[in-house]
Amino acid sequence: ALSGRLQEIFKRLRGQGHLTEANVQEAAREIRKALLEADVHYKVAKEFVEDIARRAAGQEVLSSVTPGQQFVKVVYDAMVALLGPAVPSLARAVEGAGSPAVWMMVGLQGAGKTTTSAKMAKFAASQGQKPLLVGADVKRPAAIDQLKTLGKQIGIPVFAQESGDPAGVCRAALAQARTLGCDTVILDTAGRLHIDAPLMEELVRIAHDTKPQEILWVLDAMAGQDVVNAAKSFGERLALTGIVLTKLDGDARGGAALSVKAVLGKPIRLVGTGEKLDRFEPFNPERIASRILG
Amino acid sequence: GGAGRSLDTASIESLEETLLAADCGVRAAAEIAQKVAQAFRASGADPGDVRALLRQEILGRLAPPRELRFAPSGPTVALVVGVNGTGKTTTVAKLASRYSASGKKVIVAAADTFRAAAVEQLAIWCARVGVPCVRTQEGGDPAAVVFDAAQAAASRSVDLLLVDTAGRLHTYHHLMQELSKIVRVAGKAVPGAPHEVLLVLDANGGQNALAQAREFQKAVQVTGVALAKMDGTARGGICVAIQDELAIPVLFVGTGETAEDLAPFDPETYVDGLLG
Ligand SMILES: Nc1nc2c(ncn2[C@@H]2O[C@H](COP(=O)(O)OP(=O)(O)OP(=O)(O)O)[C@@H](O)[C@H]2O)c(=O)[nH]1
Ligand SMILES: Nc1nc2c(ncn2[C@@H]2O[C@H](COP(=O)(O)OP(=O)(O)OP(=O)(O)O)[C@@H](O)[C@H]2O)c(=O)[nH]1
Numbered sequence A: 001a002l003s004g005r006l007q008e009i010f011k012r013l014r015g016q017g018h019l020t021e022a023n024v025q026e027a028a029r030e031i032r033k034a035l036l037e038a039d040v041h042y043k044v045a046k047e048f049v050e051d052i053a054r055r056a057a058g059q060e061v062l063s064s065v066t067p068g069q070q071f072v073k074v075v076y077d078a079m080v081a082l083l084g085p086a087v088p089s090l091a092r093a094v095e096g097a098g099s100p101a102v103w104m105m106v107g108l109q110g111a112g113k114t115t116t117s118a119k120m121a122k123f124a125a126s127q128g129q130k131p132l133l134v135g136a137d138v139k140r141p142a143a144i145d146q147l148k149t150l151g152k153q154i155g156i157p158v159f160a161q162e163s164g165d166p167a168g169v170c171r172a173a174l175a176q177a178r179t180l181g182c183d184t185v186i187l188d189t190a191g192r193l194h195i196d197a198p199l200m201e202e203l204v205r206i207a208h209d210t211k212p213q214e215i216l217w218v219l220d221a222m223a224g225q226d227v228v229n230a231a232k233s234f235g236e237r238l239a240l241t242g243i244v245l246t247k248l249d250g251d252a253r254g255g256a257a258l259s260v261k262a263v264l265g266k267p268i269r270l271v272g273t274g275e276k277l278d279r280f281e282p283f284n285p286e287r288i289a290s291r292i293l294g
Numbered sequence B: 001g002g003a004g005r006s007l008d009t010a011s012i013e014s015l016e017e018t019l020l021a022a023d024c025g026v027r028a029a030a031e032i033a034q035k036v037a038q039a040f041r042a043s044g045a046d047p048g049d050v051r052a053l054l055r056q057e058i059l060g061r062l063a064p065p066r067e068l069r070f071a072p073s074g075p076t077v078a079l080v081v082g083v084n085g086t087g088k089t090t091t092v093a094k095l096a097s098r099y100s101a102s103g104k105k106v107i108v109a110a111a112d113t114f115r116a117a118a119v120e121q122l123a124i125w126c127a128r129v130g131v132p133c134v135r136t137q138e139g140g141d142p143a144a145v146v147f148d149a150a151q152a153a154a155s156r157s158v159d160l161l162l163v164d165t166a167g168r169l170h171t172y173h174h175l176m177q178e179l180s181k182i183v184r185v186a187g188k189a190v191p192g193a194p195h196e197v198l199l200v201l202d203a204n205g206g207q208n209a210l211a212q213a214r215e216f217q218k219a220v221q222v223t224g225v226a227l228a229k230m231d232g233t234a235r236g237g238i239c240v241a242i243q244d245e246l247a248i249p250v251l252f253v254g255t256g257e258t259a260e261d262l263a264p265f266d267p268e269t270y271v272d273g274l275l276g
């Protein structure tokens, strides 16, 4: 593990006054390697390591810990700072405003938007909110069926129209929310490529028509280097308010989360930890930092 | 030029970064870059030839493409497996379309009995492509669906049975065991089955895809990879490491969301994509 490797490098520093340039460079190489193995984007990894090297060089070695431990702490703290802070609670409807809070779920194909929409609805209901799930994916075979099945499992209403355009469905859903007295509308949109211009335009239209309080980019924790390109494109077209990480119950290190956070500058809000609808928790930067650093 | 000239550190680093950006993985990126540096030194090439050397080095590691291997007699059974959301169900539809169009008698087994509307999703695809879909009630035993479908394939003189399975993370031992059971059951219904086990990988994935391939390989004998979502900007470079370490070749590439969006793996196109 990285902390073990760093401890090794600094073992020889016992009794010295401060971390030397050579030790720091050697440690920097180890950290870069660990980050790349964790799927952190190579440019983000480079910047992160340069920042660490600056912070560590010439730092006074605290007499209470070994230099290796101190270095590990510098790295860990920097990663936690970059990943955080956690902003878990999602925007709620304003009391007496008469209009529901709208949460819009967007992202690449298969990231976990539909499942996460249902998880969020279940959680919102447990917090005393009255959510409405909206099947805005009219393209994928049985996408609406999938959302309706999940909605039934948790006793949450699902609004959908088998045909019609997604923006129209979302507008109609807001009207339905008012009729039903729902205070939270969760828009489950179709997965799409950031390079698909008409489909990206469709998202812009939906956002324009529904004025969401939250636009959440759903990211698969197993994602690799290229995902920052997708994140950037989505971030350029939409006023994203956060990132949701899914499939953290796997053993992917999750470095893409660091890269996307660094590039978008938007908070990671929630994480999915399983297929069942209760497998869902607020983002914890400390835990993800440990996971990425290995 | 002249033999013995070396690539400078910056050039080697730049090679590595190209490979890293394509998700080749840390180890493969370093190893391939080193091999190219050696080849450069040995061949006396010009710096302008580095890309050609890199191309050659990677191409040398890839297997030529092949179609599904059909059983000499009786139905061929192809299992489609992988972690959640990679594109298995859509890939099954594409394979059904491809082999129906080539004149094969194809049926599909909906063995994802777990996920919401999984069977419905596949049933719609099968109707669109015009192939029968064998299914059972929700929550049923996936192995039972596979057994029934395999028996049906044998008795109906079907050429190809494609089996769609539920997405599963390799970290769940009981789910990997379920997959092993499906394989055993298929073999009981049709001797020699499954003849192909295709691991569907998401081109957007990082190095975890190598871990996925390793673990799925331990549970079942993976015979090939279908690399989905190559119509995006991700390049799926981890498949080089999967070939190197596990000798599992890429057979197909997914290039979109319709039943026609499947291409046989083409190493030249793939490598051009990696190098950008
Ligand atoms: N293990 C695990 N699986 C998950 C998690 N979240 C979603 N999944 C699974 O991932 C797969 C894809 O999830 P979906 O919710 O259909 O993804 P999506 O983004 O809506 O997909 P598209 O609408 O096609 O873009 C399904 O098999 C889900 O059960 C998670 O946190 N852990
Ligand atoms: N752009 C693109 N999208 C794809 C491709 N293959 C699949 N998809 C999309 O990816 C999403 C997931 O596809 P599925 O076929 O449901 O994936 P799966 O592996 O069966 O998912 P689970 O059964 O939930 O594990 C859908 O939105 C598909 O349309 C591809 O080659 N290109």
Ligand SMILES: [Mg+2]
Binding pocket: A113, A114, A115, A137, A143, A189, A190, A191
């Ligand atoms: Mg969906």
Ligand SMILES: [Mg+2]
Binding pocket: B088, B089, B090, B112, B118, B165, B166, B167
């Ligand atoms: Mg599926």
